[in-house]
Amino acid sequence: MRAIRILAAAVAFASAASLAAAPAAASAAAKEPIKVGAILAVTGPASFLGAPEARTLEMLVEELNAKGGVGGRPIELIVKDTGASPEKAISFAKQLIEEDKVFAIIGPSTSGETMAIKTIAEEGKTILLSASAAEVIVNPVAPHVFKVAPKDSLAAEVIFRQMKKMGITRIGFLSSNTGFGKAGKEQVEKLAPAFGIQVAVSEVYDKGATDLTAEVTKLKAASVQAILNWSTEPAQSIVLKNVRQMGLALPVFQSHGFANIQYVKAAGPAAEGVIFPASRIVVADQLPASHPQKAVVDAYKKAYEARYKEDVSTFGGHAWDALMILVKAVELAGPDRAKVRSAIENLKGFVGTAGVFSFSPTDHNGLDIDAFELLTVKNGRFVPLGP
């Protein structure tokens, strides 16, 4: 009894206090920061993704706040480093939603982590703008879950079109045992028959693999016409080295996970001639001035490279897209979570680094196949593959 009475008194006091505080809160709200959480693999095996993403967000938030923030309110960025572990992503997502009560979450960097927190974000009614590729993130659609990286099914399609053009009908496929690798494997094996391509061997290697000579030997034994690798780890460069060391003169294709010049540097001359789909940010300086994305990618590339002394990658670009789409929606709809959610869902023709986004209630990715351009490596640089 006594406990209940104390509880009742406490509730009464609390509601009185909040009533008294309400008018004050309304005027303070104008200055109160908008909290944006970021769950990124800044360190660990996917740091190639998370590190440039975190740096991009830091840079953008600083720029935006220097200009007075969004709608007069500064942005408060809370970056959580998962080291690419889905378990950590889950606890960070809960912490950001329940304790920090963030307005929206950017990330995670990898598909496995995103799938681990998809329902948590949905149940917490917190907008999630994922920077990872797998199609399952937005198919089926969850109202609060968006993604800004192009879908892996589109990447597979672009690759298969090129293979068909080159007359390739029998390929060997390698992927890593990560969310990205598994999702890619599913799409590749599903879509290949439609292009008349047979996946003769499909091998899954550990994400920490240090040498893949045995796997490549197996592909050689199956006498395939081309090799396709699907991963985001340094294993991408290891595959290239092992293929060339073995003297195989086959064309090697990579997924859009290859679009970080560091992998080219790591593979050295072995990277020459590899073919992969990527968004245009990595060839920003080679875009014609008339290209709709030219201004956006140029400005981002210049700012990032001047500040961090390293080359931009598509992954940092995903963070740019996620934050700027959120900012755009807040500017359009005001700082109300439900309104911002539907503003993103109805955003059309937003020019980002990955492409031109047009979202809809059924498409929470907003990018089509034009987001990809096929690139190759020539003299240690990314260049468009051309016709």
Next chain:
Amino acid sequence: MTLELLLQYLVAGLTYGSIYAVVAIGFNIVYNATGIINFAQGEFVMLGGMVAVSLQRSLPLPLAVAGAVGATAAVGALVEVTFIRWLWKPSVLRMIVITIGLSILLREGALLAWGESVRSLPYFTGDEVTALALGGVRVSPQVLWVLGTTALIVAFLTFFFGHTMLGWEMRACASNRDAAALCGLPVRNLVTLSFVLSAAIGALAGAVVSPITYTSYAIGGGLAIKGFTVAILGGLGNSTGALVAGLLLGVLESLSVSALPTAYKDVVTLTILLAILFARPSGLFGSREASRLKDF
């Protein structure tokens, strides 16, 4: 399977195996002097690679590798003098907890110092596409560098522990610390020396394998697990055993890939490993009598 393919699988296996072996040997030295496993051994391997890559920007390759070996050996000495030397009667369990803690410390320190990116030394001979054709198979010259380095280290250690006074003193220290001290051996200095030696060998391994595997702040853990497995399989403390066991494990992994999906690689190798350890609990080359006298 054609002979050529079989040989190519063998070459792949030797590549993995030589990497495991060279890491495993580092474990053996601290074990030989103290009877414990230094779980920070993988981090010594990582440090060797990372320091060598940094030095290589301003120094020629051989000097960079030598510098990395020297610097990591100094870290090994520092670690021992700071954290382990002052323990009064360190128990095996306590030493294990301390070395695990040290491995975390070194790993996070490397993350702060170098960041998260992946780096590597250039290939010692040729580049990323160079391969020597031996009959029908092709092998990267770096694999030969790793094998050669491992063989040299094994030869040096076999000689050192078997035929020099200092080596005998270190083994005496491991067999019975108190008795060794009573005989007038500088037990504490010998333990420090064992850390210096294992750090130096770990660093050399890290530098030589980095063109093949790449190196980053986090690589230590994975290499240490395989290295530790190999050290046990070969018989703890036995460097020749580590070399043979490393190559055996590598070849087994590679052959398992040839027949089964890659995902089963570790299942196959660990099953064989367990089977061997059931039959010979002290490893392929370990002595049953000797291991019964040790704490660990």
